[in-house]
Amino acid sequence: MSSIADNVGTVTRRIQKATLDAGRAPGSVRLLAVSKTRPAEDVRTAYAAGQTAFGENYLQEALEKIDTLGDLPGLEWHFIGPIQSNKTRQIANAFKWVHSVDRLKIARRLSEQRENTAEPLNICLQVNINEEDSKAGCLISELPGLAEDVLGLPNVCLRGLMAIPDPDQPAPELKASFERLAAALEDLRQSHPDYRGLDTLSMGMSADLEVAVAAGATWVRIGTAIFGMRH
């Protein structure tokens, strides 16, 4: 087996164990393999090992891989990087999910530009959970208004929240950050009791997936633990 195939197995077992340890339902946490900066061949290798969902941060790089790998049935592409408003048309139509929507303008454009014949684009609102100056994402205090507006858009389906916590904070603060995101999702659910789509917490990366799963992650986004260190 290639090391990528080994790593898919290892990460899958880490997720299974974390899910069990948290007393959560088997299969309730999905693995998003983050293939940014990696060649299409690495994605093909992970796919051969059973991995179908891949996350990309850079549009141009992603479009090339999506094109190269068009022969693989059931591949599912997720956009997880910063979004410039002049790139929304391509993002709206090349991906099944976008995890990194952080303002209404972007959500509106994705909805307007998603082809009407396609099923709605799954989106998460990205939250700047540690209120870092350098990081994208809305504040928790902005979520109620933003979610309300996004729920009115026809061609996007609001699925939940995403965050990239400050990796340098001590373990208890990191855990608290994931828990704050989970609590924010629960608040949104309670404000929209008739809307059943809010089922997603995109949080947890290679170094902290166990902590994120314990706090309720449903997608963990894993790069280096599958593909190795980025160069």
Ligand SMILES: *Cc1c(COP(=O)(O)O)cnc(C)c1O
């Ligand atoms: C790169 C990246 C990841 C993966 O991080 P690793 O530490 O390599 O697992 C996850 N989420 C986002 C948004 C990223 O940009």
